[in-house]
Amino acid sequence: MGKRIVIDPITRIEGHLRIDCEVDGGKVTDAWASGTMWRGVEQILLGRDPRDAWAITQRFCGVCTTVHAIASVRAVENALGMAVPKNAQYIRNLMIAAHAIHDEIVHFYHLSALDWVDVTSALKADPKATAALAESLSPWPHNGVAVQAATKARLETLVGSGQLGIFANGYWGHPAMKLPPEVNLLAVTHYLQALDVQRKANKIVSILGSKTPHIQNVAVGGVSNPIALDSQSVLTLERLLAVKALIDELAQFINEVYVVDVAAVAAFYPEWTTIGRGVTNYLAAPDFPLDERGTEFVTSGGYLPGGDLTKVQRITKFGDALLKDNVAESVKHAWYQGGKGPLHPYQGETIAEYTDHQPAGKYSFVKSPTFAGQPAQVGPLARVLVAAAVGDEAIVKHLTRVLGIVEAVAKIKVPLDGLHSTIGRHAARAVMCARNVEILAGQYDLLMANIAKGDHHTFEKPVFPSGEVSGFGFHEAPRGMLSHWVVIAGGVIKNYQAVVPTTWNAAPRNEADQLGPYESSLLGTPLADPERPLEVLRTIHSFDPCLACAVHLIDPARRDIVSVRAL
Amino acid sequence: MDPARIVVLGVGNLIMGDEGLGVRCVERLEAAGALPAGVTVIDGGTSTHELLGDLEDLDLLVIVDAVAGEVPGALVRLEGDRIPAALSNKLSPHQHGINDLLANLRLLGRSPRRVVVHGVTPAVIALGLELSSAVEAAMPALAAAVVAEVVEAVGA
Numbered sequence: 001m002g003k004r005i006v007i008d009p010i011t012r013i014e015g016h017l018r019i020d021c022e023v024d025g026g027k028v029t030d031a032w033a034s035g036t037m038w039r040g041v042e043q044i045l046l047g048r049d050p051r052d053a054w055a056i057t058q059r060f061c062g063v064c065t066t067v068h069a070i071a072s073v074r075a076v077e078n079a080l081g082m083a084v085p086k087n088a089q090y091i092r093n094l095m096i097a098a099h100a101i102h103d104e105i106v107h108f109y110h111l112s113a114l115d116w117v118d119v120t121s122a123l124k125a126d127p128k129a130t131a132a133l134a135e136s137l138s139p140w141p142h143n144g145v146a147v148q149a150a151t152k153a154r155l156e157t158l159v160g161s162g163q164l165g166i167f168a169n170g171y172w173g174h175p176a177m178k179l180p181p182e183v184n185l186l187a188v189t190h191y192l193q194a195l196d197v198q199r200k201a202n203k204i205v206s207i208l209g210s211k212t213p214h215i216q217n218v219a220v221g222g223v224s225n226p227i228a229l230d231s232q233s234v235l236t237l238e239r240l241l242a243v244k245a246l247i248d249e250l251a252q253f254i255n256e257v258y259v260v261d262v263a264a265v266a267a268f269y270p271e272w273t274t275i276g277r278g279v280t281n282y283l284a285a286p287d288f289p290l291d292e293r294g295t296e297f298v299t300s301g302g303y304l305p306g307g308d309l310t311k312v313q314r315i316t317k318f319g320d321a322l323l324k325d326n327v328a329e330s331v332k333h334a335w336y337q338g339g340k341g342p343l344h345p346y347q348g349e350t351i352a353e354y355t356d357h358q359p360a361g362k363y364s365f366v367k368s369p370t371f372a373g374q375p376a377q378v379g380p381l382a383r384v385l386v387a388a389a390v391g392d393e394a395i396v397k398h399l400t401r402v403l404g405i406v407e408a409v410a411k412i413k414v415p416l417d418g419l420h421s422t423i424g425r426h427a428a429r430a431v432m433c434a435r436n437v438e439i440l441a442g443q444y445d446l447l448m449a450n451i452a453k454g455d456h457h458t459f460e461k462p463v464f465p466s467g468e469v470s471g472f473g474f475h476e477a478p479r480g481m482l483s484h485w486v487v488i489a490g491g492v493i494k495n496y497q498a499v500v501p502t503t504w505n506a507a508p509r510n511e512a513d514q515l516g517p518y519e520s521s522l523l524g525t526p527l528a529d530p531e532r533p534l535e536v537l538r539t540i541h542s543f544d545p546c547l548a549c550a551v552h553l554i555d556p557a558r559r560d561i562v563s564v565r566a567l
Numbered sequence: 568m569d570p571a572r573i574v575v576l577g578v579g580n581l582i583m584g585d586e587g588l589g590v591r592c593v594e595r596l597e598a599a600g601a602l603p604a605g606v607t608v609i610d611g612g613t614s615t616h617e618l619l620g621d622l623e624d625l626d627l628l629v630i631v632d633a634v635a636g637e638v639p640g641a642l643v644r645l646e647g648d649r650i651p652a653a654l655s656n657k658l659s660p661h662q663h664g665i666n667d668l669l670a671n672l673r674l675l676g677r678s679p680r681r682v683v684v685h686g687v688t689p690a691v692i693a694l695g696l697e698l699s700s701a702v703e704a705a706m707p708a709l710a711a712a713v714v715a716e717v718v719e720a721v722g723a
Contacts, residue, residue, distance in 0.1 A: 043694065044582055044694055044695070044696065056582065056696075059580060059581045059582045059612065059613075065612065065614070102616075102617070106616050110616065110671075154674065154676075158674065192674065192675065195616075195619060195671055195674075195675060196675075198616055198619070199619055199620040202616075202617045202620065203620065205617075214610065214612055
C-alpha cells in the first residue's frame with residue numbers, strides 16, 4: 001500500500017504531564033507542572049445511575065482501575081449511609097492490597113529502576129562477584145552465579161541484535177548513574193524476576209475480582225459474587241486456597257528482593273536523601289476497613305502539617321469530618337472557568353477555559369487541591385509518616401529494617417528527615433509493600449474465619465431516597481489518597497468529582513500561588529547535563545505519576561534548551 | 568493451531584468514544600460466541616503489565632484497536648515489521664504500552680509466534696461512551712475480519 005499507518009497516541013489516559021523547569025548554575029530554580037489534557041471524565045457520569053458509576057470510573061485510567069471502582073462504591077455507600085457486609089470488606093481489602101502490591105513492584109522495577117540502573121554497565125559485570133554480593137545481602141534463592149550469567153547472556157544477545165526494546169531509551173552512561181556494574185546486573189536480574197512476580201499479585205486480583213484489568217466483583221452495597229464453597233461459578237474454597245499460595249510467594253520476593261534492592265539503591269545514592277523534598281504537608285486516609293461501617297481500619301489516616309510527627313491530626317472513619325470539611329480545589333492556575341475561589345468538591349465545577357501555557361497565569365488542566373488551605377503531598381511516604389506519628393509498629397518495623405540495610409551497606413546514618421526526599425518516597429513505597437503483603441495474609445485469615453463461622457453474606461441492596469444526598473469515599477491508592485465525591489438527587493448522579501492522587505501531587509500553583517508538590521520538589525535539584533535531565537525524572541518518577549511525562553527545560557532567558565520525554 | 572494458544576485482545580479506552588472500538592469489538596465477539604471454542608478473548612482496556620501472564624508463549628496474538636489513518640471507518644490489518652513501529656507511538660500509562668509488553672515478553676523469551684493487528688480508523692476521539700456512526704458501520708466487518716483470521720489459524 002505504501003501508506004504510512006500509525007496507531008495514534010490518542011488519549012488512553014488522562015493526558016500528558018509536562019514539566020517546565022528553569023535552570024541556573026546547574027540547578028533547578030523554578031518549576032511548573034502541567035497536565036496537558038482536559039480531565040472532564042466526571043461529566044460523563046452526570047444523570048447516570050450511581051450503581052453504575054464504579055464500572056465507568058475504573059476506565060478513567062489504565063493503571064488505576066481497581067482503585068476508582070473501590071472509591072466510587074464507597075462514595076455512594078457513604079451518601080446512602082450504608083453498612084457493607086464484613087465478607088465484602090475483606091474481599092475488597094484483599095483486592096486492593098493485591099492491586100497495591102502489583103503497582104508497587106511494577107513501579108519500582110519496570111517504571112523507575114532504570115532511572116538509577118545503567119543497563120549497559122551491567123554488561124561489564126562479573127556474574128560471580130554479582131552472585132557473591134547478592135548472597136551477602138539476601139537469602140533469596142535465585143541470586144546464584146548461573147542466574148546472573150544467564151541475565152548477562154540475555155542482555156548481550158539483546159544488545160547484539162541491535163534491538164534494545166524496552167531498554168532503548170535509557171540514559172546510559174549518564175554522569176549521574178553511580179551503581180557499580182555488579183549492582184546493575186543484579187538489578188536487571190530482578191527486573192526480569194519481577195516480571196514473573198507481578199503476575200502473582202495480578203492473579204489474586206483476577207481470582208477475587210473475577211476479571212482483570214477491570215474487576216467485576218464489586219457492587220454498591222458489597223461484592224457481587226456470592227460465596228459458596230461447593231459451586232464452580234462463584235468464589236470457592238479451591239480459589240481461596242490458590243490465593244493463599246500466591247500470598248506466600250509474594251511475601252518472599254518483597255522481603256528478600258524488593259525491600260533489599262530499594263535499600264541498596266539508596267545506599268549507593270545517599271545524596272538523594274537530601275534532594276526532592278518539596279511540600280512536607282502530608283495527607284493519608286485510613287484504609288482496609290474491618291467493620292461494616294468503616295470505623296475501624298488496619299492502616300491509619302491523618303494530616304501531618306510541615307512533616308511534624310507531633311502535630312498529626314487523625315482521620316479515623318468513613319465520612320470523617322476533618323477530611324470532608326478541609327478539601328478544596330483552586331482553578332486560579334488551571335484551565336477551568338473560575339473566579340469563585342477554591343471550591344469544595346461537592347460544589348466543584350469542571351468547565352474548561354483554555355488559555356495557552358501562561359507560567360504566571362493558567363497553565364494546567366490539573367486543578368490545585370488543598371487541605372486546610374495548604375498544598376499537601378499524598379502517597380506511600382504520607383502513609384508511612386502518619387504511621388510513625390501514630391505509633392503503628394507494624395509499619396515502623398519495616399521502615400527500621402530498610403534504614404538498617406541502607407546504613408549497613410553505605411556505612412552512613414540516615415536521619416528520619418532524609419525520608420523527605422526522592423529516595424525517601426521509594427523507600428516508603430517498599431515499606432508499604434512489605435506491610436501490604438502482611439495485610440493481604442491477615443485479611444485472608446479474617447475472611448476464612450468469618451466464612452467458617454457460617455457467614456456467607458456479601459451484599460446489601462442499596463436503597464435510594466427520593467431527595468438529595470451526598471457522600472464521599474476515600475481509598476489509599478498506591479499513588480496516594482484518592483477520593484470520589486458524589487451528589488445524588490432522585491436516584492441519579494447530580495454531581496461527581498474525583499480528587500485523584502496525581503491531582504494532589506502534580507497540582508499547579510494554588511489560590512495563594514504556592515507551588516504544588518512536584519513543582520516544589522524540583523527546586524534545587526542539581527543537573528549534571530541539562531540536555532539529559534535524568535535528575536528531574538528521578539524526582540518526578542518517585543511520586544509514581546499516573547500520567548505520561550514530558551519534561552521541558554527553559555534557561556533563565558526563557559529560551560528553550562531542550563525538550564525531552566520521560567520514560 | 569491449538570485454539571488454547573490463541574488470544575484475541577481488545578485494547579483502548581471505553582470512555583473516549585472511538586478509542587474504545589477494540590474493546591467493543593471483543594465484547595461483541597464474546598457475547599455472540601463468534602470465535603472458535605478454546606480461543607481466549609481479553610478486554611485489555613488501557614492496561615499493560617497486568618496482561619503479561621495471558622500473552623506468554625502464544626501461537627497467535629490478535630490485537631484489536633483503533634488505528635490512525637486518513638479515512639475514518641476504514642479497516643486496517645497490520646502484521647510483521649510494521650507492528651512495533653506502529654505500536655511504539657502509543658500513549659499509555661507511563662508511556663508503557665502494548666509495545667513495551669511485547670518487548671518484555673521478548674526479553675523473557677516468551678513472545679507470541681505471530682502478532683496481527685486488526686483495527687478501524689477512528690472518527691471521533693472525545694469523551695463519550697458511544698462509537699461514531701462511521702466506526703459503528705465498520706464494526707461488523709472488523710468482527711468478521713478477526714473471526715476469519717482466527718478460523719484460518721485454527722485450521723492451519
